[in-house]
Amino acid sequence: MIVQSIFAALFLTADLGLASQSPRADSGNGTVFDAQFSSLIQEAMDANNITGMSVGVLLPNGGVEFGAWGNRTESGETIAPDTSFGLGSLSKGFLSASLGILMQDFATGKNATALPHGVTEFNWDTKLRDLLPGEWMTEDEFSTSKADLVDLLSHVTGLPRHDVSYSPDDSPRDLVLRMRDLRAAYEFRQLLEYNNQTWTPTKRRIPFFITEHTADLIAGAGGVISSAKDMLLWARLIMNGGVDPQTNVQIIPNATVNLVTTGHSVYSNEGNELFSVMEYGLGWIRTAYRGHEVSICVPFVS
Template structure:
């Protein structure tokens, strides 16, 4: 009760008044004790979990004026420990708003003389319009010279730098500075400010800026300036610390296989800005309440108003047309998306890492927020659906509850006809390839005899042996330990083109189930590799399809080497 009272007091930065748009606070009081999650809605949510094979779910409904409501379903561990409002989940990309807020706090420090590190001589002020090259002199550089010179803080955190995700370029041993320095070697997909294109790297850049100018680590800055003032005592960036509480949920694949922890302690600094927060429904209700109160908690400004205004209001267009009449087009500010649902303005962000799907949203004009955390990977669709159904009840948007959404039936891929064979023997396509800004890839054919190839082929043989059907086309195999993958599978398509599948293999299973399996659930899990043969030899390959749409390079260049999103030379 004391904990809930402190949360409630945190909401009272303004006089306690029930605004008329929050009719759910009074209208439902006689039928469900003032709660949004009725037994009918709870049963419907449980049905969704069953349909979508979600092990556990934690939800918070956060009114601006009043106490949050918490509900949980299912389990957080393989041993059957129940999910509660205090269960810790990876927030994944929901973390991005923390990164933007921390950067805004640092800007505020400089504006009011609280900084401890001087700005570079070329800078007299530090704000959202500051050029990245000026705040990171000698470190920031993009391949696109114009974007490199003109990109400001707001550009890179609104995903309009022109640089696509390139999420497979960084690895578990990289630092944020390593990732920043690597960007000069990575090909852009679009012209500067031409096209919204999601990019985790820019939030890693922001965390690096904070470390450079705050005289402390990014994670400690967020803990000191955000977690502590809000009383988010359970929130952390450390998987080990979260695990020691006994309240850190395990994660499962979309098909229900238990996964090991996705981040090591070594990865914390690299992933912190883009997706590193670990938190609970209770703690995140305090975060949502802060945004409903425009950065104020207990009459104290925790995040400056400039953060609220610039981050939550759209700067770039992420969805230019909606195919759902209930939804509007969608914009992106900095760390927050914004759209309209049945005429109600929603600010939100989703998150996805192996084994977790999260969504945090608040409705600035309706004074309520909703958080939904699932311990299953690739569950964005049901998580969004649950969030919308809670809003339906909270705001009395429908006369009848909307039904649970069901998974689409997987479509069988048509068998390719008129497949052209490889120009050379499969073995000629094996070997090591190096790409600018990327680590080398060493492909093995099934007949590879080196110790490396024997180990790689053994791992693939183990996981393929448990499948009802494995690819029948010629394949190449590689070990590729990155943050999001352990291996690569190349399946021949036609001619010298292969489908590249970025995957993680578990040849000994995990948890109680020792059956081998593989999973690919994060970011872009598939691309196309087009190999080039010159004078009877393979000289390299170009990767396509990582961005998910036709890039500027593909429109303006002709050769595979120039058109590719990433080019690898054979070495």
Template sequence: MALTAALFGLLALPLLTLTYPHILPQVSFLGGNPNLNGGQVISPKLSEFIEETLSAWNISGLSVAIVRKDGEPELRSWGKRTEEGDRVAPDTLFHMASVSKAFCASALGILIDDFAYGRNVTALPPGLSELTWTTKIKDILPGEWELMDEWASEKANVYDILSHVSGLPRHDFSYGPYDTPRDALVRLRYLRPAFELREKWSYNNQMFMVGAHIITKYSAKPYTTFVSERIFSPLDMSSTTFSPGKAERSGKLTQGWTRLGRRLPEWFNEEIAELKAGPGGVISSAVDMSKWMAMWLNQGTRKNETVVPLSVYKAVTASYSVSTSKPTDPEHSIVGYGMGWFRHSYLGHDVIYHSGAIPGFSTLVSFLPDDNVGVVVFANGGDRAAPVTNISNHILDEVLHLRGSEAIPNLLLEERGSSESTAAKSSVSADDAKTALEDYAGTYANPGYGAFTLCSPSSTSFYCTQVNSDFATVDAQAGSSTATPQLLAQWPRVWASHIRMEPERVEGHTFRVGFTSLFPNGYGIDSTPFETAEVGTSEATVEFVVEEGKVIGFGLFGLVGEVTERERIHTRVQDKAEVWFDRI
């Protein structure tokens, strides 16, 4: 199964689309009727639609900002931010997830501008005379930067890594909670590419860790400090932070929930705040993000003061690569990607945007430079890209007068009764599986991904006894205890805590894999066990290789979402796999 383009991460997908009847002539936001709804975009009818959407999709709370180029934003909120019932407010803090990428690209652009005008505080490496978007990464990070593909390692520049055309797919399970951005950078040399450099758009969070590392190295201060001083402070984003601890102490941070309403702990906690700062670490509110949006609508300025230089504004918003090569419907164009921003046309309106997702949060920000309006939508529920996008689209329809006066339909309905368990459904009999599983149990390692130990049902070590017990507890609570034995492992990573492997068939050594997070003691008020995994990112396949009667390792497939050239031309699993793990 493919790991489709959605993590979390730092999820960053083109806007989901809907077809609406009775499209009206397009009218600029500034040309609308200011007396309609008392000058407010959120009418009682639209508010009712939002409330129905939250109920249908099991979203606890939502915060919205509608931003004018000039003038005060319209701020609205719905629902609760805590288990105790505290309400979401416009100043409630949410994790931005991949919406943070535009901050990273902008900060790197500010640093480039500093070097261009002699405001830099550090020197460039010997032989490098300038820092630009086309500067090669090998020149700016000598001795640190190296990719497995020699040509990509030699030629990749700043544009390439921040536009997702480095050739590397999502290797998001390769980094753990105690890694630093430099750790992730150095490990890139061990991660297999899916494409050649600039061949194809392929989303990759690690490259924004590299971007943050460049800023830290050449600004002589932590990336988070640089962004706070050069972006947050000039925009008076006084509540915005990279620190979950600081956000929690403010009393404004919302809790997050799974798609089935289970409260989650802080996912991007203080331990990984530095690692995830570049690709997804900003924590902010609708109030503060409305200032960020207004700055973009004013091409990088606030109160006639430049925050993001115009050259940076133009560079990061201009599409450098194509993320979606053909329209998904008549209302939308193809989708381009700049640096931290997607760009497409919606019914003829130019839209620049980015979405984000981590467990417990779904976010979307967009601005329309020709229509002088921006929209911010934050939900404290995970895997909620569809309703968040639906709400944002309806707001744009209202702002741009693209809809008639008929009742707003709720076109997206939740698939109720879906389970969060990632337990695989296998047709292999329990007796056959038990016979084979012992051969596969053991420890496996990859230099880019690290090592973990797979346990069979009969494994008796202290570690395996605990692992099997935790899975049994969660499965029993979910009523999904499978009759087919599985290979199980603890594997603490940013995006998962455990792994399930279940055989697809007796012969062939192929297993379905689920990357999941277990909570055998529950969390929050509810102490019943549960597990959760991000939709579209939790399943893959592995194929074990047996030589002379012994398992020597396995290949992991499904990270890319399609058959790669590597997989097409090679025959050995060791060569064609997206990740190869040796048995040790």
């Protein structure tokens, strides 16, 4: 995996009366957030009514630099590099990594939880109907029998979002059981069709306004909260192949990092003067920016 750079940019949008201001650099030598770049950021925030922003950058020499703009409360408390934001669909990258760690634990015997009857191993090729016996079913027999976790997380089940088909009162099991009654937009593995319902099965740090019950539905698809400082730790971990650069401990299996950042479906089939054709991995986008290969974990914008 070749990653030239990762920007952890987090946004908070609300009508809090933002005043123009310079970034509050937290560390680094000011090589990124100079007056010109800061002015461009401020112009973009003003044009898009963005109230606050926190940005972290990993420098080529291993250092870090942070910039923060705007307010986080109506009383004027300012944004800082450790201000927490809801990450939206960046949460998907955490879910796919967590599944890879869980699979490694099963493979090494660290996790001895009983698997469903007849399932001898838990990996990316394990079929959903075997993991969820009597529950996983779609209107199509082929996808019912052949779909695995890679299909699910790369959005190629053929099912569209169907966002009005579930409510906060539903459980993840309710969503799975209802999928057999939902109409597909495409054939299985034909095209990428973005669907948050296929990202429901885990919890992480979630916003306070999401109830414990609803957390089961939203956490995997978009429930993580974090800060620019924490996201740089995450970026460093991914760029280092899943190894913590400070302790040299393998946190995420290297095979998982490679798998989730590799394209499995076509995200955008048209390039431009900046970006090449984009592929979708498992919560990550793989593309080239001005000839440099990059992996990007970004929220989906429809």
